[in-house]
Amino acid sequence: GAGVSQSPSNKVTEKGKDVELRCDPISGHTALYWYRQSLGQGLEFLIYFQGNSAPDKSGLPSDRFSAERTGGSVSTLTIQRTQQEDSAVYLCASRSGQVNSPLHFGNGTRLTVT
Amino acid sequence: GESVGLHLPTLSVQEGDNSIINCAYSNSASDYFIWYKQESGKGPQFIIDIRSNMDKRQGQRVTVLLNKTVKHLSLQIAATQPGDSAVYFCAENPGAGTALIFGKGTTLSVSS
Numbered sequence: 001g002a003g004v005s006q007s008p009s010n011k012v013t014e015k016g017k018d019v020e021l022r023c024d025p026i027s028g029h030t031a032l033y034w035y036r037q038s039l040g041q042g043l044e045f046l047i048y049f050q051g052n053s054a055p056d057k058s059g060l061p062s063d064r065f066s067a068e069r070t071g072g073s074v075s076t077l078t079i080q081r082t083q084q085e086d087s088a089v090y091l092c093a094s095r096s097g098q099v100n101s102p103l104h105f106g107n108g109t110r111l112t113v114t
Numbered sequence: 115g116e117s118v119g120l121h122l123p124t125l126s127v128q129e130g131d132n133s134i135i136n137c138a139y140s141n142s143a144s145d146y147f148i149w150y151k152q153e154s155g156k157g158p159q160f161i162i163d164i165r166s167n168m169d170k171r172q173g174q175r176v177t178v179l180l181n182k183t184v185k186h187l188s189l190q191i192a193a194t195q196p197g198d199s200a201v202y203f204c205a206e207n208p209g210a211g212t213a214l215i216f217g218k219g220t221t222l223s224v225s226s
Contacts, residue, residue, distance in 0.1 A: 033213055033214075035216075042217055042218040042219055043203070043205075043216040045213045045214075045215070048212075050211060056211075056212075056213065059213070091158070093157075099210065100145070100146040100165055102148050102160045102163055103148075103160075103214055104160065105157030105158045105159070107155070107157045108156075
């Protein structure tokens with residue numbers, strides 16, 4: 001079946017503008033994650049949705065970052081008033097409800113803030 | 115600091131050699147571990163996983179070893195091929211309902 005889909009694949013924006021990044025998880029997966037990956041670095045956890053539970057927002061770096069997941073499927077990560085340090089690849093992953101199952105990642109959105 | 119780390123940031127091997135990529139983790143409560151492969155411009159791709167009640171698991175050309183005593187994880191790739199060149203990440207699951215924690219990755223370069 002189809003994997004995790006993210007759009008856009010690339011986004012260039014001016015400092016101070018807002019951006020929205022979209023993630024379509026694998027159908028039927030109940031858990032959805034957002035990670036950020038700076039150049040040559042590992043993956044930094046941002047936020048995690050599990051079913052109808054309140055999301056785990058503990059990784060969001062500032063209140064300029066927010067995310068929502070509508071209808072338990074598609075998710076949007078919003079960054080307000082973008083800064084140059086927000087430039088990174090934003091990766092979305094989904095996971096089935098099965099205990100100890102792997103995350104399946106999309107190819108990410110490369111965000112460049114000029 | 116990082117909960118999951120790697121011993122070497124880069125590893126260079128010759129085609130046909132066996133590769134071993136190491137990872138140390140710090141959370142004794144972690145019960146599930148995964149290795150991912152990431153190629154340039156792509157998201158991490160699942161390779162193999164292991165639960166904490168096991169110490170070895172084999173896949174196609176890959177083996178994961180888990181030593182809970184010293185909190186060490188390794189990925190062995192047999193007969194390494196140029197297509198194996200990528201960044202490899204280990205990840206740990208500290209518990210149910212939590213996000214995976216990733217290390218910084220090891221870059222594997224395979225020369226012909």
